[in-house]
């Protein structure tokens with residue numbers, strides 16, 4: 048078999064529960080909860096529970112939640128935030144939005160995540176760390192927290208419900224941020240959630256863009272009280288429709304993740320059976336992946352990786368394209384572009400790509416596999432057979 052012939056198994060993204068939630072809101076006559084209204088509170092409580100955190104705060108995007116988290120952990124005035132380039136662009140631009148400047152660090156050789164070793168010695172030059180659990184693989188949070196005295200913000204936008212060493216992602220750092228954009232494992236259409244167990248961080252995150260009625264109800268810290276009538280008025284709160292939909296989406300998350308994990312296990316077994324030259328980032332038994340595609344690492348030479356990607360897609364393999372290389376994107380190369388948006392960005396100088404051997408290796412060697420979130424044994428067996436055959440052909444060519 049050379050091509051995948053079965054259709055990608057999926058169920059409708061939104062079902063009856065989401066429909067009912069939307070209709071309930073329309074019938075209530077209120078789609079905007081300026082305070083911590085019932086729909087907002089229900090979603091926030093569910094995220095606090097999911098991440099075993101004291102507080103959760105909803106936003107109208109994941110990007111806004113990262114901006115607020117960086118502000119809340121104290122990023123001001125050109126301070127530097129360490130992060131890896133293996134993330135979505137708005138994790139990088141959120142650093143500028145918060146008034147900071149990114150400092151890029153390489154990833155680990157065997158995972159798509161920030162290398163804890165890259166943080167050693169940065170405490171004097173950086174003020175915070177932003178860690179993305181890339182493609183659902185939990186970052187080594189114990190080592191990251193150990194390697195630095197800086198506050199750590201987790202970008203969990205690929206990793207809803209994932210755990211690292213028994214603890215939910217989002218609960219390891221000072222704050223965790225989740226995007227609820229539609230392509231993510233929990234969708235509100237659009238939206239974001241910040242979780243933290245630090246009351247001060249929660250209140251400070253509120254001041255960026257939540258409504259004064261919510262600020263009045265919740266702010267207690269003396270230095271934040273002068274903001275009670277205004278905040279910074281960025282207008283970051285989540286529409287109630289998004290919160291209502293996301294609340295329903297969250298109920299099925301565990302079942303979807305479980306199905307995806309089983310699908311991946313079936314694929315891995317087929318690939319092993321064919322001795323295919325691939326590996327998956329290893330997780331210990333107390334850790335579990337989140338789902339936004341999953342990385343599959345090709346072991347050995349791949350030649351032209353863009354051509355291989357095109358060939359794989361032509362054979363029907365369900366692959367997600369790797370993000371562009373932000374280190375070389377015009378916005379982060381040309382200072383006048385950056386300064387159009389953020390005058391303080393004059394403090395940023397693009398690093399040399401030679402400082403990121405693992406990141407570039409991963410870009411060449413990684414397939415981002417879309418895994419169905421419903422049981423799909425036949426499909427996964429077909430994908431495994433087609434992939435093994437393709438890799439066999441390619442290896443024999445090179």
Ligand SMILES: *Cc1c(COP(=O)(O)O)cnc(C)c1O
Pocket residue numbers: 108109110111134135137138179202204205226227228237238239
């Ligand atoms: C989607 C995403 C974001 C941004 O979230 P939005 O809700 O689209 O603003 C940030 N970081 C990562 C890693 C993402 O995947």
